[in-house]
Amino acid sequence: MDEKLWAEIDEKEPVPEHILNRMNELRKHHKEVIDDEYIKRPTMIEGIRKAGVINTAVLDEVARQIRAGMTTQEIDDIVSSFTKEHQAICAPLGYEGYPKSVCVSINEEVCHGIPSRFRKLHDGDIVNVDCTTILDGYYADASRMFCIGNVSAERKKLVEETKKCLEIGIAAAQPWATVGDIGYAIQKYAKSKGYSVVRDLGGHGVGLEFHEDPFVAHVGQRGKGMVLVPGMVLTIEPMINRGKAGVVIDPYNDWTIYTKDKSDSAQWEHTILITETGNEILTY
């Protein structure tokens, strides 16, 4: 969206005084506090919320149609056409040269799986579908796991416990807590289940751009890192491995991330808004 509109919103909807004051107080105490410009205003939040509604509908449509035997290109087609039908745009297409409209990551693929007409979903696969939707210039980003046909108990458990990791991360994302609190909570839970947490990739601020500050690590220390200020919009998107945490990047396409030990990996993602009393999931 154009600069002028932002300037207008800035003027008409300034960040509330008491929030600016508290941010400045924290800065004085050498806490990491995001720049004021990243605090979303009501008009922006409404825009991101609307993008979130379409994003959720896209993933619901994928949920209705996904099945064994389908190619990952067919998932790309579903996401692409449904998104267009709703006057929205798929953010991945052309993003830093990414060639498709959605990421589809299967089994040991951690994320950024590129849809292909040569790749089929098989009975027993666990599949992450990650959609980022732009509506009227505002971004919402979410992903879900899908179990294809008869999935082993081990894989089902990984999928369910990873969803729990996201929920625990969201519960930790309280106003005036820190990004480190989110990572700490996720890491602690994942470890207790014998899983490892991917460190090389993380969540991110989102809303006016695809990836904004801060980086949201899914490991961390309590009270460390960027403070979570009401009005921040960010993703939490833990990638959890059954084996070790190490990952490698596909040397041919330079996008797809795999577990180094070829163990299974799962991921769930939501876009959330930090509010004065807690948080709100914008991609439900």
Ligand code: MF3
């Ligand atoms: N949607 C991913 C995320 O959660 C980013 C994908 S980048 C792409 O941040 F280019 F691969 F689409």
Ligand code: CO
């Ligand atoms: Co995403």
Ligand code: CO
């Ligand atoms: Co994301």
